[in-house]
Amino acid sequence: MKRILVGIMALSLTAFAGNTVKLKKPPKELDKYYPPNAKAPLFLYNMYQASTSFTGMLTNVQQKDWKNAEKWAGRLKESYFKIEKMVPSWKKYLRKNEMEKLVEAVKNKNIANIRKYANLVGQSCSNCHKKNMLPVKVKYHYPSVDLISIEDPVSGMDYSVEDYMKKLSTSYKLTKVFFDDDKTKRALKSAVDFTKRFKALTQSCSECHTNKIVENVYFGKKTNKALRNLVQSVRQKNKKNFMQAMNSIGGVCYKCHNVHETPLMLKSKLEK
Ligand code: HEC
Ligand code: HEC
Ligand code: HEC
Secondary structure, eight states: OHHHHHHHHHHHHHHHHHHOOOOOOOOGGGGGGSTTTSSSOHHHHHHHHHHHHHHHHHHHHHTTOHHHHHHHHHHHHHHHHHHHHHOGGGGGGOOHHHHHHHHHHHHTTOHHHHHHHHHHHHHHHHHHHHHHHHHHHHHHHSOOOTTOEEEOTTTOOEEEHHHHHHHHHHHHHHHHHHHHTTOHHHHHHHHHHHHHHHHHGGGGGGGTOSOTHHHHHHHSHHHHHHHHHHHHHHHTTOHHHHHHHHHHHHHHHHHHIIIIIHHHHHHHHHHO
16 A cells, blocks of 8 residues: 555656746846846847847848848857857857858858758757746846835835735735624724725836826726725625625736736746
């Protein structure tokens, strides 16, 4: 029996290992090529340059415009070799030899070799992308909330986004619990606190967004109406209206989390 169990455990462990998604932490050297250390995402700009050059080269080969094909092949090589200058440890992904051969094939107008080496270089691009693109995007593109604080209108204290969410979530749940328990006075206090806390979230938007329009997506007329209905339905002990208001507001939590929380969860894994 024991042996069978161990066998099953080993099996399920390997099954798990096969199902694990691994994210490589981006190499430290990349920090230099992204804000706030650089003015712009310079590593990404070099990628755009590589990609445009690849297309420029192939299109001109197709049109038999050899002079321009050579120009773009040269630029492609330049961007490709620059990857190693920026991130030395990524040398292992590069096929520099094949890149040289590609430039040569374009010079010699050798279509068969152009095809062969363009494929090999292209494969090296996708091989690195498969392993590194997602973690690099998550780490360097998604903004952090670490320096943001939100003032709680109920206690007057400043909280991190995470702690503020805990407060907000507690007053949301307590509103439900007290309503369900018929403790109307407490339910009303929680509902009012919750409403204040929910509206006060808008303090934080301008940390990342420059236009006010985004606020309307979560805090527009429909949300304000649901917040008013929430307090009113507690007062009137109207269960149907209460549930409707709570669900409508819950939908806003859900929407915002899909855009703002999920990427942060991934990001925190890469920064630990
Ligand atoms: C050693 C790794 C590596 C190699 C080799 C590489 N790339 Fe990239 N590439 C990346 C990473 C990492 C990103 C994500 C950068 C970012 O989003 O800031 C990226 C992003 C890109 C993007 C932008 C995609 C998007 O959706 O934003 C393009 C286009 C691109 N690479 C083209 C190429 C081409 C073409 C080649 C080969 C000639 C190539 N790359 C080779 C690592 C590599
Ligand atoms: C830490 C930074 C940050 C904060 C704070 C923040 N957002 Fe965002 N938000 C983003 C990012 C990143 C996106 C993805 C689109 C982009 O890059 O602008 C986004 C997207 C959105 C979108 C989707 C529409 C779009 O522009 O793509 C809405 C709506 C939105 N945010 C509303 C809000 C509201 C309302 C607040 C304040 C309660 C807020 N956000 C606070 C970073 C933030
Ligand atoms: C404007 C966007 C936004 C809205 C609206 C929003 N949240 Fe959040 N919430 C976030 C972000 C961003 C995080 C991740 C914070 C972090 O990890 O630093 C988060 C995290 C959380 C967490 C996890 C906190 C933890 O312990 O890590 C809970 C619980 C939560 N929210 C509850 C709620 C509830 C309940 C509502 C609706 C009543 C709500 N949120 C509405 C943006 C929002």
